[in-house]
Amino acid sequence: MRIEFCGATTGVTGSCHKISTKEHSILLDCGQFQGGKDRDKLNYEDFPFDPKEIESMVLSHAHIDHCGRIPLLVKRGFTGNIYCTKATADLLPIMLRDSGYIHEKEAEWKTKKALEKGEEPVAPLYTVVDAERSLKYITPVRYNEEVEINDQMTIKFNDAGHILGSSILEVWISEDGEKKKLVFSGDLGMKHRPILKDPTTITEADYVVMETTYGNRLHPENVMSIDDLLKNILKTTERGGTVVIPSFAVGRTQEMIYELNKLYDNNPEVYSKLKNVKVYIDSPMATSATQVFKENPECFDKETKGYIERGDNPLDFKNLIFTKSTEDSKRLNINKEPKIIISASGMCEAGRIRHHLRHNLGNKKNSIIFVGYQAEYTLGRKLLNGADSVNLFGEEVQVNAEIVNLEGFSAHADRDALAEWVSSFKNNPRVFLVHGEDDAKKDFAKFIDDKFGIKPTVITENSGFDL
Numbered sequence: 001m002r003i004e005f006c007g008a009t010t011g012v013t014g015s016c017h018k019i020s021t022k023e024h025s026i027l028l029d030c031g032q033f034q035g036g037k038d039r040d041k042l043n044y045e046d047f048p049f050d051p052k053e054i055e056s057m058v059l060s061h062a063h064i065d066h067c068g069r070i071p072l073l074v075k076r077g078f079t080g081n082i083y084c085t086k087a088t089a090d091l092l093p094i095m096l097r098d099s100g101y102i103h104e105k106e107a108e109w110k111t112k113k114a115l116e117k118g119e120e121p122v123a124p125l126y127t128v129v130d131a132e133r134s135l136k137y138i139t140p141v142r143y144n145e146e147v148e149i150n151d152q153m154t155i156k157f158n159d160a161g162h163i164l165g166s167s168i169l170e171v172w173i174s175e176d177g178e179k180k181k182l183v184f185s186g187d188l189g190m191k192h193r194p195i196l197k198d199p200t201t202i203t204e205a206d207y208v209v210m211e212t213t214y215g216n217r218l219h220p221e222n223v224m225s226i227d228d229l230l231k232n233i234l235k236t237t238e239r240g241g242t243v244v245i246p247s248f249a250v251g252r253t254q255e256m257i258y259e260l261n262k263l264y265d266n267n268p269e270v271y272s273k274l275k276n277v278k279v280y281i282d283s284p285m286a287t288s289a290t291q292v293f294k295e296n297p298e299c300f301d302k303e304t305k306g307y308i309e310r311g312d313n314p315l316d317f318k319n320l321i322f323t324k325s326t327e328d329s330k331r332l333n334i335n336k337e338p339k340i341i342i343s344a345s346g347m348c349e350a351g352r353i354r355h356h357l358r359h360n361l362g363n364k365k366n367s368i369i370f371v372g373y374q375a376e377y378t379l380g381r382k383l384l385n386g387a388d389s390v391n392l393f394g395e396e397v398q399v400n401a402e403i404v405n406l407e408g409f410s411a412h413a414d415r416d417a418l419a420e421w422v423s424s425f426k427n428n429p430r431v432f433l434v435h436g437e438d439d440a441k442k443d444f445a446k447f448i449d450d451k452f453g454i455k456p457t458v459i460t461e462n463s464g465f466d467l
């Protein structure tokens, strides 16, 4: 038996690992490379295996850097089952269609540029139709259930606490009378995050493949407090302004709804102050994702289930409105009442949020509240850095609104949480570190060696190992 690391070996994106015996080959994840031109080029290269020879695939979660090349894999000949949790299966159509759409738009734009220079048109990595075609291979399975995927391999999905449906995978592999167990961390979440269950601690393994996104960083304690959020909402709405919250459509938006439900439906004193303030979710993707959350309550933690048991829907409240048409969306900018608009994309790079910024940045009564990480060079980061004006749709827009940073709950376990997770294995398994920048992997390797005497193998390029 053998493992080959085919992605997320030089950074955090493109997660893809192949496990094989003489008779069977499967993939763990098939993610897209992201983060600039050089990474993007990797997506167009041949896979380091023949997609036709991969029998099935096991998917840890629905983030694009873990699932984003599935349509491409199918386009190039893969026809096996794609095993994942039910919640992941429900999120995949939303994620992959959107990704196909983005690839089409990008190719259109690149083609326009290319034709101007007399060059060849650019084909998209895959299209919405390719994404649709790949969906028929999705095979949802239950958490905590052992599933035999061929006569040598059995898998089991465990909660990873990272996003809805995310999982840590256990894979048992038998060959030549030997049975080994491999644990794949997927992406690990932090404990005590809203809505989701905590990541599962696993104690037995022969091999562990783990992510190290935050391998050398610690999160500040409980970064987003609901009190700060409330204080800023009241300050803005009491002076007659609108609160605009850029938010990732899947995950962060549902956490915001969850927090606001506590204020609107569970705190009469606060409600009396906010009863005239409507909350609009203005992102078709966020609306669909919220529906998927509501349909998968088995993923919820105790606190969230508690609301349901008391008869309160934790993802809905009195003043919450999901906009439907683009007309509804446009109307939000004519309506001058104090309100809260939550819209995507989270870093303000695309989507309806850009229209809301254009209409709201100029008025000093308004505020823009950031609740998630803003990567370098994004519009969100520019606003956080105090830009006086920003370019939106070809025009310079003056920034007069108040800019507030309440960095939300991180979806990734930090160094100490990763270390705690890997130190729970009892029988000294061989550990492989992937899915991190080089420094994060190396620093984390040293940290767990110093602390627990674990000597991991740091993966820094595509490579294979006999198990």
Ligand SMILES: [Zn+2]
Pocket (backbone or CB within 6 Å): 061, 063, 066, 162, 187
């Ligand atoms: Zn992820």
